[in-house]
Amino acid sequence: MRLGLIGCGDVAQRDYLPELHRIADRVELAAVFSRSEERARSIAKDYGIARWYTDVAKLLADSGVEAVANLTPIPVHLDITLAAFAAGKHVYTEKPLASTTADAVRIRDEAAKQGLVLVCAPCSMLFPQVVRAKELLDAGTIGEVHSACGILHGGVPPWKGVVADQSQYFVEGAGPAIDLGVYPLHALTGMLGPVRRVSAFTSKARESFTLIEGPNKGDVVPIQVDDNWHLLLDFGDTRIGTLSANNCSIGTKAPQLELHGLEGTIAVNVLDESQPIDLRQSGKGWEQIDVPHQRSSGPDHILGIEHLEQVVREGGAPLLSANHAIHVIDVIEKAARSSKEGRVFDVDHTTF
C-alpha cells in the first residue's frame, strides 16, 4: 500500500516516521505533506520519501498515493479527511475523527458512500497490553467486573521540546478529554462495551500559559477549553466507571486503566506498551505480566497503519472503526453538556 503522510508535527516525527520501517514490506511511504517547505523537504530526505508537498490538494491528487494518514491538528481533521475521500483515498486518521459527533458521522457516511476504508485512531484496542488485558478479562481471570477507571494526565503546559503550536490543544474542539482521555476511553469501551449514560464535572484550572522556548517564546497562550475533566460512566449491566483527563497536573502513579472485578483487578498502562500488566487475583498479591511488544516503549501507532493496510488488502470491517470513534466522541460531547447542565445524559451513538 502506497501511503501519503499528511502533517509532520511532533506526533508524526516521534511516533510514526521513525517506526514505519517495521512495516516497510507492506506499506510504502510514497509522499509527505507539511505546510513548511523546509520540514517537508528534510523529512522526505531523511526517510527516503519520493515526493513531498506543501499543498494538501497536490498530495491528494497524487495518483501514486492509495491511502493517507491524517496526522494534522485536531481542528483540521474533518476537512482533510473529507478531501481525501473526495480524492478516492483510504484514510487512517489520528484522533479525534472530528471534534463533534455530527461531523464524525458525516465522515463515516462519506467513507461508506465512496466505498473507502476509514481507520480511526486511537489504536488502544490493538495495543498489545490492552489486547492481553482483554484476554485476561474475557477468560474470567478477575471475575465479574462492576467498576473501572481510566486516568490520563497530560502534563502542565508549556511542554518542553514540543515544536508544534501548543495553542491548538486548547482551542474549542480540542482539550484533554478528546486529545488524551480517548486512549483509556477507547480501551474501556472496547473491553466493557458502550457507555450508556454519562455525568461529568469539568473545569478550567488555568486561563493561559506562557511559552518558555521556541520562536514564540514569551507568547501568552490562552486556554479556551476546560483543562480538567472527570467523567462518570454507566456501562449498564451493573458496570460503572470513571474517566479523568487533564492538563493541569503532572504525572501520576495511578494506572491509566484499572478494571475491578469480584475476584481481582487488572491495571494497564494504555500509552506505554513496554509496561507490564499488573494483575491481582483473590488470595494472591500483585503479579506482573510482561507482554511482547514491537516498539521499545510508548504507544505503537504503527499498528493502526498496519491495520489499514490489512483491511484495504483483505476487506472486512476495521476493528478501529468509525462507529467506535463516534461513540467515544459522543460520550465526551455529552460529558461537556452534563457539566454545563448539571445532569446525567444518555449517550446516543452506542453501536460499534
Add this chain to the structure above:
Amino acid sequence: MSGPLKAALVGCGALSQKGVLPHLTQTDAKERLVLEAVVDTHAERALETAKKYGVPHHFSSVDTMLDEADVDVVLVITPIPFHFPIALQAIQAGKHVYVQKSMTQTVKEADVLLAARDKAGVMLAAAPGFEVCSTTRAMREVVGQGAIGKVCVAYTYTLGFGHEREAQRTGEGALETVDPTWYYRAGGGPLPDVTVYALQLLTSLLGSVVRVTALGNKTSATKEWGGKSIPVEIDDNAVATLEFASGALAVAAGTNSRGGSRNPWGGLALYGTGGALEVTDVHGASGYPLAFEVTGQNAELFSTTLGEQPYIDGAHLDLQEPHVYADIMDLSDAVREGRPPRASGEQARHVVDIIEKVLESTRTGHVQELTTRFTPG
C-alpha cells in the same frame, strides 16, 4: 475529672468484637476509660460479651442502661441506622458520645445531634476521625504551604468487601453469628461504610465540597450469608465526582469489588499545578495513611509508623481497628482536658452531607448542592 471515665458500649456486633473490646480491655486503655456496661438488643450476645470481656453490667435496651448504669460516656457501635437515635438519646441523658461512622444518615439528623450536644454541654466524637493521625496533619501542611501549587484534581478508590464473610458472622454462638443484612439496606453500603474514610481525609485536606454528581447500581440482586439470601436494597457500587469550594475536582469510588486497586486502599492522591501528593502506604487494620510522596517542585517523602500514632502501642499495634480505639481515647482525654475531641461532629456532618447528596444524585441523575460547610484544622 479524675480517674478513668466510665463507659457503656452499645452494639456488640462484629466491629466491637474484633476491633473495640479487645482494645478497651487492655490495661493502658482502662487507665483512661473503663467499660461499665455493654448493650445489645440480642440479649444473649450482650451477656456473652460481658462475660468474655469482664464487663460488670449488660443490657438489652439503651433505655434501661441509661436508667440503671452509672456512665460518663456512651460508645455507639451499632449498624449505621441506629447511630442517630441512640447517640441523641445518650446526649439528652447528659452523656458524652463516641459514634461510629457514618455519624448519621442525613444532614437533618446531624443538625439535631450537634444542637443537642451543644444544649447538653457534652462532647461528641464522630468516626472515622483521621485527625488523630499525624499523616493527615502533615499532608494538610504540604497542601497549605502551596508545595504542589493549586490543587486541581484528587482521586480516591475505596473498594469494599461487603461484610458477610467476616469471622464474627460465619461461626457459631452469639458472638459469631452477627447478621450483616443491615449493610445491604438503607443506611448501609460502601459509601457510608468505607468511602466515608476517603471523604474524611479529602475534606481534612481540601475543606468543603460544594457540589456532587454520582452514578450507582447494585452489583447483584442478592448476597449469600449463612445459607440465606440477603436482598440487596441499596446501591453497593457507586462513583462520584466532588467539586470543592476551592475549585478542585475529586473522583471517589465506593464499590464492593474485592480485588482492590493498584492505588493503596483508601489512599488518596492530590494533584496540583506544581506537583503531586500521593499516599503510598495505607495501614490495613486502621486505614491510616502511613506514607506519602510529594513530587514536583518540592519533592518530599513522608513516612511514619503505626506505633508513632497517639495511643497506639504495645498490644494495640496488633489488634484490629486501632483507629477506632485512638478516637475513643482522644475523646476521653478531651473530656478530661476540657477541649474538643479531634474527631469533630462538624466534619462528620459535612461528610454525611456529601454521602447523602451522592445518593440523591444517583437516584435523580442531577447534580446536588451541599448545604453544610466545614473548615479543617
